[in-house]
Each structure stands twice: as C-alpha cells, then as structure tokens.
Amino acid sequence: EVQLVESGGGLVQPGRSMKLSCAASGFTFSNYGMAWVRQAPTKGLEWVATISYDGSSTYYRDSVKGRFTISRDNAKSTLYLQMNSLRSEDTATYYCTRATYNNYFDYWGQGVMVTVSS
Amino acid sequence: DIVMTQTPSSQAVSAGEKVTMSCKSSQSLLYSENKKNYLAWYQQKPGQSPKLLISWASTRESGVPDRFIGSGSGTDFTLTISSVQAEDLAVYYCEQYYDTWTFGGGTKLELK
Numbered sequence: 001e002v003q004l005v006e007s008g009g010g011l012v013q014p015g016r017s018m019k020l021s022c023a024a025s026g027f028t029f030s031n032y033g034m035a036w037v038r039q040a041p042t043k044g045l046e047w048v049a050t051i052s053y054d055g056s057s058t059y060y061r062d063s064v065k066g067r068f069t070i071s072r073d074n075a076k077s078t079l080y081l082q083m084n085s086l087r088s089e090d091t092a093t094y095y096c097t098r099a100t101y102n103n104y105f106d107y108w109g110q111g112v113m114v115t116v117s118s
Numbered sequence: 119d120i121v122m123t124q125t126p127s128s129q130a131v132s133a134g135e136k137v138t139m140s141c142k143s144s145q146s147l148l149y150s151e152n153k154k155n156y157l158a159w160y161q162q163k164p165g166q167s168p169k170l171l172i173s174w175a176s177t178r179e180s181g182v183p184d185r186f187i188g189s190g191s192g193t194d195f196t197l198t199i200s201s202v203q204a205e206d207l208a209v210y211y212c213e214q215y216y217d218t219w220t221f222g223g224g225t226k227l228e229l230k
Contacts, residue, residue: 044223045211102173105168
C-alpha cells in the first residue's frame, strides 16, 4: 500500500524558514517523480514544486522560486521542501504527492499545516 | 501559464440526479503526437486529501465507480456523475499537466 506521511509543519514567523519532510513507503520511491501541492485555508489546490525521479530536474511555481527548494533522498525514500523567507501567503496545508511517469498525481499524503504569522 | 476555469463554483444536488461540471483551459491540452489530453480530475471530501478520479480526460482510476465519466478534448472538458450518491458530496478539481501543473478553482457539490 502506497503511503506518504508528511511532517515538519507548524507555526513560523514571517521571514523565517521551515523544512517539510515526506516519508514514502509501499512503492519504489526512486522510480517516481514527486511533488508538493498546497491548499490555503478554505481555498483550492495550488501546485508548488516537482522533482524528477532522480532529482536531476526541479520545477517551481513563480511565487516560490528562489525561496523554496524541493529535494529528495532516494536512499531514505524521503521528499523534502525547504521553505525560506516565508510569507503570510504561504500559510496552507502542504500535501506530498506522487507523480506518475506522465506527471499527474496519483497518491497524496494526509497533509501538514504551515502557518506563517507573527 | 495555462489557466484552468471551472464552472459552476458550487452546485446543489439531490441523490440520484445527473450532474455535470465544466473545466476550460486557456490553451489546448491535446498533445498532437499521442492524441492525448493532459487533464485529470480529483475529488476532495471534507477533511480529506484529494483523490485522483480520472486521468487523460476520460480514463477512470481503478476502483472509481463508473458513474464518474470524464469527457472533452482540447480546451473544454466535463465531469459527469450519472446518478449522484450521498458519498459524492465533495469538491471536484480539474488539473492540467500539459505544461507544468495548474488546478482549476473547484466545483463544490452540496446537498439540495
């Protein structure tokens, strides 16, 4: 059974940093691209970043470019999202997702809440 | 960037009703080389993570009931629920994966 378990969220002040992790199990992690998708309170889904199966390619939405870094450790089957210079508009539930070869998202974690507030 | 527009934003339905919802993209999602539309539909129930229902505009995922029907091509797509059940009350999102990724704003199904 595919499982994606996010951790590392919480309350953080504007301008500070936070790192999210996603532990994957139930599939061969190194064969799949992975992504982060977020959802602000009462809002819709918003793609954040994607990384290829081997980490060689990364993609970001414009609003997080230069502030967020997606990475992975295939030996640990873990996905990361390093978030720097956080803003109030980054407040959201962050979901870890598995990307199929053709890049739609077939499995989602339960999500982790990030609140950026002073 | 490709913009995805879903209508209506919410819809009140009764059990057993046929429901349709629309998703329009700002540019074609049909890839000429393989004739596939790079469009997916997700269902998100209250308090839960999104769940993939349909990929390639019309291919149901394993285990998804056949009352969920995806159709359309190019820039205009539709999700139809042939006979709504109580457990189908949720928000439905379309998403393009033709060029990076973009979600529509969602259509919320509510009980009439």
